[in-house]
Each structure stands twice: as structure tokens, then as C-alpha cells.
Amino acid sequence: MMSAAITTRPPTAPVPHAPAAGGTRRRSRLRTRLELALLLVPALVLFVGFVLIPIGVAGYYSLYSWNGFGPLTDFVGLDNYVEAFSGDVFQGAIGHNLIIATLSIVVQLPLSIGLALLLNRKLRGRTFLRMVVFAPYVLSEAVTAVIWLLMLQPGGFVDEILRGVGLGGFVQLWLADQSLVLYTLFVVITWKYIGFGVILLLAGLQGVPPELREAAALDGASAWQTTRHVVLPLLGPTIRIWVFLSVIGSLQLFDLVWIMTLGGPANASTTMATYLVDHGFKRYEFGFGSAVAVILFIICFLFALLYQRFALRRDTQGALTGVR
Amino acid sequence: MRSRKPLALFAAAAFVLAGCGGGGGDASTEGPVTLTWWHNRTTEPMKSKWQQIADDFHRTHPNTSFTIEPLQNEQFQTKVPLALQGNTPPDLFQQWGGGALADQLKSGKLADITQASSGWIGPLAKNADGWKAGGKQYGAPYLMHAVGFWYRKDIFATAGITSAPTTVDELNAAVTKLKAAGVVPIALGGKDRWPDAFYWAYFAVRQCSVDTLKKAVEKTELTDPCFLKAGENLKSFLDTKPFQDGFVGTPAQQGAGSSAGLVANGKAAMELQGDWNPDVMQALTEDKEIGSKIGWFPFPSVPGGQGDPSVLLGGGDGFSCTTRAAKACAEFLGHLVGDDVQKILAETNSGLPVTPAGVAALKSEPHKTIAEAMTKASYLQFYFDTAFPTKVGQALNDTIANFFAGQGGPDTIVKSVSEAAAGNK
Missing domain, CATH: 3.40.190.10 (Periplasmic binding protein-like II)
Structure with a gap:
């Protein structure tokens, strides 16, 4: 993708005041190249220095049993990878990430679309409501996690509210119940990130021409039919981008889980990233941790590539794939 | 040729990483030195006490100043290994001793202060044992815990x-x-x-x-x-x-x-x-x-x-020095286990003083009880x-x-x- 984006090509528009003389053309091509180099080199240096090299280094570390101190001497080949994949805890972690990703799409997407459609209508206090929905997204993840950690303690704010409205029977050990904790975390994630989806979709809705709705209404389409057959298809690109961001975010989930449960109780909410920190950093097993990091990277990278290739292809045509 | 490429990449990576951390340099231990100090007291009253103790030390030792960074306990587990891998580790950092200290030794960055501490380590008696490895002193506790x-x-x-x-x-x-x-x-x-x-x-x-x-x-x-x-x-x-x-x-x-x-x-x-x-x-x-x-x-x-x-069952809060400014750092550690500071620490009730003079200055009843139990204990696990x-x-x-x-x-x-x-x- 990167290489496609930076492919040099002769300008499609005629070069202004370009005489037919070959020398000038060559000079202008040289100039284009120079400009490209000038503009791209800083970004490229940063990208190589802070993305590609660290990935390479992590891959290198991952082949060693190394506690982070002293030279790398204990070469173990792919043992770290084998050990990660054969462990129950890591398998569970991958499962938890997939559950969160699936739930995001199944629950958060319809919710975001519904809220966005609602907030796109003319109603009193719309700006205020939009702000309310968006506010949690602005909070830092750590602050969100601490607030919810305190509110979800037994007898805490959440329990009090439930009892206050007569739903005391629904009170649970939100963070202590091993079969529930992951879903509790998902609710907090939804609370935090729903605003982002709504804002994205609201922006998408601005791109739906009112004439199309009017035309549909004139043809006798009901509000539901208009939404289903006119608005939603036009929201397609926005929804596909949201799904992309949401899945990647779910796969990399860390801060919230780390602060609220440390992946517990008994690894019931471990994610790939918390596993990485727990078994890499905290245990001074940097070689093993690197292997887990590489696995996480490959999973995200594969998803990104496949999704770009199959789902986003139409949306990004021209933007990323270049004009031929 | 093919097989050499990755090597070249890693060499480049190592070079870049080394370059990133190269700002430290070797300050002379005789001249003015600024000690970067990572401690774990992020809350009052200890946070201000450490600041005050550092300021006092600077007043009597004008060549030594401090950059203090209080960090939460959990952060040490990740930040210390990373810092010891880099070229600019803190000069003085929270050290719980035991197996972690032994792990950290492999970085080669911890300073052996056996010599430098010989003048003041005596009164700590067996309290200092947890900060030893292979018979050498790689740090010292300032408070014990139980x-x-x-x-x-x-x-x-x-x-x-x-x-x-x-x-x-x-x-x-x-x-x-x-x-x-x-x-x-x-x-x-x-x-x-x-x-x-x-x-x-x-x-x-x-x-x-x-x-x-x-x-x-x-x-x-x-x-x-x-x-x-x-x-x-x-x-x-x-x-x-x-x-x-x-x-x-x-x-x-x-x-x-x-x-x-x-x-x-x-x-x-x-x-x-x-x-x-x-x-x-x-x-x-x-x-x-x-x-x-x-x-x-x-x-x-x-x-x-x-x-x-x-x-x-217990442990202790101590500090280890890294090699850059080991001399000034060890001197400061000696100050921390000296009677004056131990008495100040005793008043905060945030741990058990490491020297008898400090223990004698304890005021809170529970802490006196704990210190007494500690003195009587045949062993601290x-x-x-x-x-x-x-x-x-x-x-x-x-x-x-x-x-x-x-x-x-x-x-x-x-x-x-x-x-x-x-x-x-």
C-alpha cells in the first residue's frame, strides 16, 4: 500500500508552461523526484526508526530466552512462539480479544448507527446530547478505568443505582465473577468508545444528500425503507472504516483491562496485550514477551491487510491505490 | 549475502538505540553531580519528606543535587528493566532486593557499594542482607517492612x-x-x-x-x-x-x-x-x-x-545506585541510614527504621509493636x-x-x- 501510494508517475495534468524541449522535461522530472524525496524522507526516517526497526528488533529478541539484562546468548529458535501458543492462558487471551471484537461489531455498531440517526434529526438539545455521547471518548482510558473500577466495586455506585431503581436483583459481582468480568469490561469499553462511532457516523450522515431522501419519500418509501435502502448503503464506507478501527482496537485492548482487573480473576479477562506485559515485563522474560508482541503484530497486520484488500478496497480506491 | 542482511539491520538498530540513549555521558564523581532519583513515595507525607531530605543533603553537600521522580510501585517493575537496558538509568532507584536485585545485576549497571558503604552499614546488621549478592553490597534499605x-x-x-x-x-x-x-x-x-x-x-x-x-x-x-x-x-x-x-x-x-x-x-x-x-x-x-x-x-x-x-514475612525499601555517580549516591545512602534521617523516617510511620537509633524514635503504638516483633523474630522471610x-x-x-x-x-x-x-x- 505504502509503495503504491508513493509510486512516482508522470503528472497527468499537463505541466504548466512546458515546452516540448526534452531537457526541461528531464529537469522537471528530476525536480519532482527531489520534491518527493524532500517531503518523504523525514516521514520515512521516523517510520523506519520507530516502526520498522523496533519490529525487527522484537522479532530478533523473540528468538532468545532473555531476561532483559546482559547480552543475548541463549538462542531458542521458535520455542517462545510454541510455548505461547500451547499455553492455556494465551489461548484464552486470544479468545477474549476475539469475543470483544465480535461484540463490538454486533452490539456497538447497531447502537452507534441508532444513536447517530437519532442525533442527526432535528430535536431539542441536540448539541448537548451529542456532547454527552461524545464526552466519555475524550476521557483518558486510565481515568475511565479507575472511575469504573471504583463504581463497580460491590456496594459501589453501580450497585446503588440498580438498587435505587428497584433492580437490586440484577446486582452482580461485576469484576469478581469469572464468567461475567469480560462482559463488564465490554460495557465499559462501549461506554467509552460509543461516542467515537457516533461522531464518525454523524459525519458520514452529512454526506447523504437530502435530495435522495426526498426522492425516496416522494416515491412513497417509509422512514424505515429510506433508512434501510438509501441512508445505510451510503453510510457503507464510514461503517467499514469504523469496523476496521474497532477490530484493531479490540485486538490491542490493554489499558482498561490492566487497570480494572489485571487480566483476572484467574485470567478470565486476560487479553493478548495484558498477557504480554504480565509474562514479558513483569516476569523479566523479554524474549518471550517479544514473541507475544510479534504474534499480536502479525494478527493485527494480517487483519489489516485482508480487510483493506477485501472490504475497504472500493472505499479507498483512488485514495490509496493510485490512479493508473 | 542474503544471510547477512538481517545482521546489518540489527546492527543498524543497535546503533540507533545506542544513539538515542547516548546523552548521559560520564560525569565525574568528584565534580558537581545531579542524581536522578526514582522513589516510590507518590503520596504525602513521605513525598515531601524525601524532597526535604534531598534539599538538606544538597545544602551540606553542594556538589550533589537531585532530580526526583516519584513513581508508583507497579511502574518500577517495567521501568527499571527498561532503564537498565538503556544508557541513562536513574542514578538511584527504589530497590526491594532479593531475586530482582540478582536479575538486575546482569545488566552490569548496578554499583557495588561494598567499599563505599563500609563506614555506615554496620548498624543495619542483618537488615542489609537482602541487598547483598555474592557477598557484595548492591544497595541498602532505608526502611524495613513486615x-x-x-x-x-x-x-x-x-x-x-x-x-x-x-x-x-x-x-x-x-x-x-x-x-x-x-x-x-x-x-x-x-x-x-x-x-x-x-x-x-x-x-x-x-x-x-x-x-x-x-x-x-x-x-x-x-x-x-x-x-x-x-x-x-x-x-x-x-x-x-x-x-x-x-x-x-x-x-x-x-x-x-x-x-x-x-x-x-x-x-x-x-x-x-x-x-x-x-x-x-x-x-x-x-x-x-x-x-x-x-x-x-x-x-x-x-x-x-x-x-x-x-x-x-516482610521485606524492605531500599535504593540501589547505578555506576555513573556511584560515589555521590552511596554517600547519600549513608545519609539515609544515619540517625537524623532514620528519626525523621520513624516519625512518618511508613516503615520500620533500619537502625536501633531509628527504632527507638518510633512513636506510633502499632509500629512499636511491629518493630519489637521484628527485633524478636528469629528470621525475616x-x-x-x-x-x-x-x-x-x-x-x-x-x-x-x-x-x-x-x-x-x-x-x-x-x-x-x-x-x-x-x-x-
């Missing part, structure tokens, strides 16, 4: 408990009485895992003889049957359900709903915690009198156990997660936490140590 039961005297009285439990049977009886009085008998911060480990460790300390304990740490193995028995005793204790509902999700120190908060606010009667707990509790309650409402008793003896009931190499200690803690959450048995705990030591993840 774990025991903190309890609410007022709640004990209400529940009709007249004296602190001295055996596990008495503890169980107290739990029953407290339940009858409608109070959570014991608060536990299971989310953080390490508070769970205190229980297993104490059952082991009460079940196993001091020699067995020493051998276990030395060999990184829990093969003696007493460790299995300890787990079984812990199981029976857990079966009495002495903790608050949902304790596996409770944080130890955050908010009024944390284990320390529950005791501070009168919702629970006891907590097995370190001597630092009064400070933590005070921060979590409006009750200004909390300090006078709590008392301390050591972990009760276990009937039939081989362990010496005087042995305490370092927290197992600190005593063992880090990977083993963390694996042990995780397994104990899982056990508290209902997974695994006494044998799983024992096995986790040998498996982690053998390199299994």
Missing part, C-alpha cells in the same frame, strides 16, 4: 473479641464472631494478586522450619512436603469464607471500596497487610482518628507447624516474589491468585515454582 494483621479495635470490641488471635483456631473463632456481628471479618485486595500471596507465604512460614525456608529460596524449589501442607492449611482457611464478597476483584489500595478502604471505613475488621497500611488507610477515609482505632498482631501460629511463630528470581516469584503469585479464585490446588502452587524455574511460561 506483614501482619491490622485490625479495628472498635469493631473487635463490638463483636466481643477480647484479645488478638494467637493461633489460627482463635483467628477462625474471631471470624465467626465478626460474621455474627454483621461485619466483613477480613478484607482482601485480590485483584492485585500480591495480597493473596501474603496468606500462602505465612501459612508456609508457620508450617516450615527456618532452615527449610532458607533452603527453598536458595534452591528455588518448594519440594519439602511442608509447602504442600501450607497450601492445604490455606485451603481450610479459605473454606471458612473470611473475606468480603468479590474479593478477587477488589483492589488493595484504590478507593473506599479497596481492601484498605473497607477497614478504614469500618466495613471490614481486619486486613493482612504490610506496616505501611495506616498511611494507605488514612488516605481513603474522612476519619481523622483512624490511626488510633487500628491495632496490629502477627500472623497466628498454626497448630502442628514446624515454623517458628516469631518469624515475620522475604516476600517470596521478591526472594525468588522475578519470573519465579511472579509465577508463584499468579498461581496463588488463581488458587484464591478457585483454580488449582496446593500442589499447583508448589509446582509453579519448579516449572517457572525450569523456564516454562
